[in-house]
Structures are given as C-alpha cells and as structure tokens.
Amino acid sequence: MNTYLGIDLGTSGVKILLVDSCGKILAQTTEEYPVYCLKDGWSEQNPLDWVNAVKTGINRLFKNGKNDRLDVKGVSFGGQMHGLVLMDNQDRVIRPAILWNDGRTQKQTDYLNREIGKEKLSNLTANIAFAGFTAPKILWVKENEPENFNKIAKICLPKDYLAYMMTGKFSTDYSDAGGTLLLDVKNKRYSKEMCDICSVDRSWLAELYESYEVTGKIKNEFGLPNAFAVAGAGDNAAAAIGTGTVSNGDCNISLGTSGTVFISGDNFSVDDKNSLHAFPHATGKWHLMGSILSAASANKWWIEDVLNTDYDLAVDGIQEKMGENNVYFLPYLMGERSPHNDVNARGAFIGMRQNTSKEEMSLAVLEGVAFALKDCVEIAKENGVAISKATICGGGAKSIIWKEIIANVINAEICSLETEQGPAYGAAILAMVGVGEYESVQQATEKLVKITSTTKPNQELVKKYEQKYQIYKTLYPTLKKVFENISTDKN
Numbered sequence: 001m002n003t004y005l006g007i008d009l010g011t012s013g014v015k016i017l018l019v020d021s022c023g024k025i026l027a028q029t030t031e032e033y034p035v036y037c038l039k040d041g042w043s044e045q046n047p048l049d050w051v052n053a054v055k056t057g058i059n060r061l062f063k064n065g066k067n068d069r070l071d072v073k074g075v076s077f078g079g080q081m082h083g084l085v086l087m088d089n090q091d092r093v094i095r096p097a098i099l100w101n102d103g104r105t106q107k108q109t110d111y112l113n114r115e116i117g118k119e120k121l122s123n124l125t126a127n128i129a130f131a132g133f134t135a136p137k138i139l140w141v142k143e144n145e146p147e148n149f150n151k152i153a154k155i156c157l158p159k160d161y162l163a164y165m166m167t168g169k170f171s172t173d174y175s176d177a178g179g180t181l182l183l184d185v186k187n188k189r190y191s192k193e194m195c196d197i198c199s200v201d202r203s204w205l206a207e208l209y210e211s212y213e214v215t216g217k218i219k220n221e222f223g224l225p226n227a228f229a230v231a232g233a234g235d236n237a238a239a240a241i242g243t244g245t246v247s248n249g250d251c252n253i254s255l256g257t258s259g260t261v262f263i264s265g266d267n268f269s270v271d272d273k274n275s276l277h278a279f280p281h282a283t284g285k286w287h288l289m290g291s292i293l294s295a296a297s298a299n300k301w302w303i304e305d306v307l308n309t310d311y312d313l314a315v316d317g318i319q320e321k322m323g324e325n326n327v328y329f330l331p332y333l334m335g336e337r338s339p340h341n342d343v344n345a346r347g348a349f350i351g352m353r354q355n356t357s358k359e360e361m362s363l364a365v366l367e368g369v370a371f372a373l374k375d376c377v378e379i380a381k382e383n384g385v386a387i388s389k390a391t392i393c394g395g396g397a398k399s400i401i402w403k404e405i406i407a408n409v410i411n412a413e414i415c416s417l418e419t420e421q422g423p424a425y426g427a428a429i430l431a432m433v434g435v436g437e438y439e440s441v442q443q444a445t446e447k448l449v450k451i452t453s454t455t456k457p458n459q460e461l462v463k464k465y466e467q468k469y470q471i472y473k474t475l476y477p478t479l480k481k482v483f484e485n486i487s488t489d490k491n
Contacts (some may be wrong), residue, residue: 002437003071003226005058006242006428008235009050009079011035011099011257014379017421018067019428021437023448024418026067031057036096039044041103041335041343046098047085050158052166069223074431076211076230078233078423079159080236081179084137087161089153095145098137101258101293103343105136108143112136112181116197118274126185126270126278127178129354131335131343132293135181138198156202159232162421164206168425172206175237178251178279185256185278185286186268189474209235210434211282212441230434233282235423236260236289242426243391243417246283246442246451250409251387253406253414254422256394259295259369260350261376262286263385275339275379282430283441288385290338290376295369296396298331298347302365307358315401318363322405323464327351327360328472329368330479338376340476350475361397366402370409377410389413389458391451393422400455403435408461409469418450 001020008015013032017025031053036044062069072385082100087093098104112121112129129136134157142149156164156263157180160172177183177190182200184191187206207392209215209231218227232238236254240262245252248266253259265286270278281287294301303314332345349361377387390412395419396402407414419425429444438444 001071002073003067004071004428004431005075005224005429006268006424006426007054007075007077007162008238008424008427009077009084009162010235011080011101012400014050014053014057015421015424016054016061017424017428018061019425021432025421027061028421029057029060035099036311039104043099043102045099047097047158047161049091050162054162054166058224064487072224072228073437074225074230074435075224075227075401076219076384076427076431076434077159077163077232078235079157079162079174079176079232080134081157081160081234081236082134084134084141085156085158085161086141086152087154087156088151091154094148094151095141100132102137103131103335105125105131105140106343106414106470108136111139111424112145121181122270122274124191125181126181126391127181128341130339130341132177135182135198138200142199152204152274154329155200156206160206163215163229163232167216167220168219170206171209171215171230171231171409173209173282174280175211175235175282177208179234179277182359185280188280201441212284212430214434228435229405230431232430234279236262236291237279237282237287238426238430239393239422240264240287240426241429241441241445242419242422242424242449243393244445245391248446249351249385252392253390253392254394255295255369255392256367257295259292261290261331261373261380263380263387269383271379271383273339276376277338288380289351290330290373290379291446292369292372292376293334294331294335294347295431296394298369299332299365299396301333303337307362311399314362315399316335318359321360321363322408323366323461323468325360325363325468327356327364327365328475329361330475331365331368331372336372339379341479342483344483345476346477346483346486348479366405367409367468370402370406370467373406374410374469375473387412389415391415393417393420404456407455409465411457411462413457414455415451416453416455418452480482
C-alpha cells in the first residue's frame, strides 16, 4: 500500500499526516516549537527547531508499528509563507527566521510603496509591499544587520529550508515564491529589477517548481528510504488543494492563526487596489487572496489569556445574541494586512456599557474576525468575483457557531469537509500527484475531498449583520490616527 506524508510547517508547530492513496488519514502528529518575540512586534523562530520537530514527528508516526516506513512514496509540504531564512556558504543559518507576522519592517515597506511606488511594484510583481512579505525583511537585514547581510549565500522560505534539509535540493514553488515580492507572478520568473532594488543576488534564490513537481529524494537520516520530495506550496495554496479549491471561482476560508479568503482562478488577475494578493496557485494556475493576521489566534487570546477558560464555556449562551450584539471588536492584534496594510493597527473593543457581558464580548471577537474576512470578500466583489459558497478549514472551522456567523456575515454557504486538516492534507495530495498516484491535482481532489455538511445563511440574520458591518467598517478609519499615535508614543 502506497502512503504519503503531508507536512504543514505552521507558526506554533508542525503537523504531519500519513495518508493512503485513497485519502484516508492513517496517522497524524503535531510537534510544537517556540516563537521568540524579543521586541514589540517582532516574531522569530529557530529553523533548526522545525527540522528537529519533523524528525520527532516522523518517528512518532511509525512508533507503534502499524504503518511501514517503506510504504511512503512521497513527501510534500505546506508552510507558513513570507518568512526569511538566511544561510551562509556553509549552509549555516545566519540569524533566526523572521516570520510572516513580524511587524518590524514598516520603514522598508513604506520605502518600497512610496519611493519605488505601488504602481511599479504591481507591474513587476502583481503585488504591493506588505510588512509581512519577504522583500522588506531582506531590506531590514541589510539596513540593520549589515554583517549578517554580507554573509548571505541562500535565501529560503520556511518550508523550503525544511525541504532543503530533507533533500539537499535548493528549491521553492511558485505559490510560496509569489509572497516574497521578488517574483514576476504573471510570467512566473524572478524579477531582475526587484532583485536589484533589494540588493539580492539571483544565485541566492531557489530554483522554481510547480507545487506538484518532484524536487529530490528524501535523505536517509529521515528514515523514509523510498520517498521522493514534491515541492509543495505556501500554506494557503496547500489548504486550497486540501479543500478542493482548484476550479475557477472556487473559494476557501481558512480560520487558522491568521485568516484568509482564497479565490481560485484560471487566469492571471490583479485586484485594482492591490488590497488582495495575486499569487500563483498550487494547481499551476492563479489565485487572489485576502489575508487577516489574527483569526483563531484572536479567539485563543481572548479565551485563554483574558478569560482563562475554555471554548465551550466562552461561547455558552452567545448564539441567541447573534445579530443583536452592539459590542464590536477589531481583531488587529498583530497589525493588519488585507485590506489596510497597517502594522500600527491595534485590537479594540468598542461599544461596551456598564452592563456589557463577557458573552457579548466573546461574540464580538468571533464577529470581528468574520467582519474582517468580509472586508476581503467585498474587495473581491468589487473586482467581479461573486462568492456564494466557500469551503472552510483551520482550527476555527471546528466551531459550529463561528461557521454560522461567517455564513451570515458574508451571505454564503459554508461547506465543512471530511477532513479539516487543510495545508497538511493538501500537501499529501500534492505528494500523490507528484509521484504519479494521480494524473492531476484536479483528478486527485475530485476523488479525495468530500463535503460533509453545509451551513446556510439565514436571510434575516444576513440583513442584521449587513447593518452591523456598515458600522464596523467605519471603525478602522476613525481609529487609524489613534493607532499611529499609540505606536509612536515614546512614553
């Protein structure tokens, strides 16, 4: 029996699935590792922690003897995007990886958007600069750590560093490379002009592959003697494969640490305002994506760090308040990406009175994330993309109430899947396609991805939430200057 590993290199841990050729998950494990926040707004990890976690996880999958390492034919990856891993000419990591949710690069982001110019960036890369993207991080290192910049021999994205350690092949895929701001997305090649702007030597960048292409053989030290590596994808593109979001107009909503609205397309297109990202898809085609930096992580913060309780207690009694809540929450705990592109944005509760209950505040957190996702949906709508149905994945997808809120806020059917593993499952599918188990991504997802239930909007609630959204979308513009003042306050 042929089996496949899907590796999802996340922010808080790595999830590894062992999947058979029929899509059945045979075993799974999650290995955690720390995030280091040495300064306000910084977010870093030690790349060696990722490698050690994967080694531990693989050993754990086969520990009970039920599954055979010899059956594993392919391994592929979904990974946190935009992170900056720097290696020297001895393949040593030069400094900790700067992660996707790190907010230190506002100066460099402003330089790219204002001095180089948004129009030029969009023409070169199909995107403008966001603080989380890789290119501003490279500029930050150049300006603030020149001794480290001068050591650079390789620039890796997180999953590609892991793949390099597992294969010795210096590779990346188009979907993940699209988030560096160094890729000419339309023509699927590195932009020489962007490399020059960022002082990046082309030799520092990995060879480009489609997500379903084999890149190398897994090293013996990982104990998978018959396995080949397949390029994989950025976590959102991998999640799109795992949820069957592969045809023109298909939509997937991810409720993980961050949140995304992912729209698959057959043709290259760019959002008029560059509020949505335009990246290659793991299918070999394209997608538009809106990304909010705090989704399930905002709910986790509220429930665990503030209320010090568990999810069931936090949401008990809130369903009857849906559509009636006058408390609002801005989920900008890590700043915000789509559509505001503002590292200074902050989380905020608004509308509280003396009798406001914790139930209303708990509901406001779930609604605030849903409204932030609707911001992205509305931009897609302005660009001619109508979303009437979406699959959903990520940790937040387990919440029945949250799915109901999202269905009514964006007025679309929300489809739950047999497996909600998203990126890891998508990576396993890419591994199958890469080694020939299936002829195409489309064929594989048609057979393997199954919808189990659909949450439909209630039109009475849709109307109420539309009224609430009209208030919500005035809050950020009203508070933008306040957020800026808070960020620059030296006291």
